[in-house]
Amino acid sequence: MEDQINYVKRSQRDYSMSLKLQIVSEIEKGNISITQTRKQYGIQSHGTVLNWLRKFGNFDWENQTPTQMAKTPEQKIMELEAQVKLLEKQKALLERQAFVADKKA
Incomplete structure (x- = not known):
């Protein structure tokens, strides 16, 4: 008998969001x-991965340029804090170094 590879048809829903993002x-x-x-x-499909890259990635696949996703005000505040x-x-640290340098001088 000939070896056959049995493919199980899968959909986008078969993959978890965390796996897609990873x-x-x-x-x-x-x-x-x-x-x-x-x-x-x-x-199974190259297109499946490309769809994830288009949907969740930081790269503009149509224009072939990196893009930055808009950040929420909360994200901006956390980054600034x-x-x-x-x-x-x-x-x-610099103030301590300056104090020590002044004492030595």
Whole structure:
């Protein structure tokens, strides 16, 4: 008897959102190709992965340019707060270094 590969027809709903996002992230970082992704995760269609990249990725596939997704005001606030904390730590470190340098002089 001849060996046959039985494909199970799958739909987009068969893949979890977290898996889709993980795959998109890996491809965009250059860690894996679409073909390798398909083999590794058993995804039958190249188009399925392309759809995920178009839908969830940070790359404008029509114009072939990276895009930045619009951030919500909450995301912007969180980023700015983190940046302020980092700058405050850097300032404190520099002030300590300047104090020590003044004592030595």
